[in-house]
Amino acid sequence: VPGLTVWDVGGQRKMRPHWKHHFLDTAGLVFVVDSADGRRLDEARKELHRILRNHSLKGVPFVILANKQDLPGAQSPETLCQELDLRRACEGRAWFIQPCSATMGVGLEEALTWLTTRNWTTSG
Structure with missing residues (x-):
């Protein structure tokens, strides 16, 4: 299983214009x-929506x-x-919404498992 390279690019407004520099060769978001x-x-x-249009x-x-x-x-995932x-933003791509609590460590493993255990090159 290949390793992961993960970037935490932060959500502050001043960081957002720099996000695009991390998009090239991205296999999952x-x-x-x-x-x-x-x-x-x-x-x-x-x-x-802006990110997904890139x-x-x-x-x-x-x-x-x-x-x-x-x-x-x-708010619930629904x-x-x-x-x-x-549904509109994700048309034509695989996506998943995972309820979680980062401080409690709940839901994170499920989300990363979903993202890393599929053969996206053939099933997208």
């Missing part, structure tokens, strides 16, 4: 959403980590799917 912060979902949706990421499979599911008021308009 993980996008983390704060499920407990409904105020920032519109911003997350816009950024995600030519270098065409057809690249990706996982949405619906983080902070352990907090009161966290609600996030609607709020982020994932």
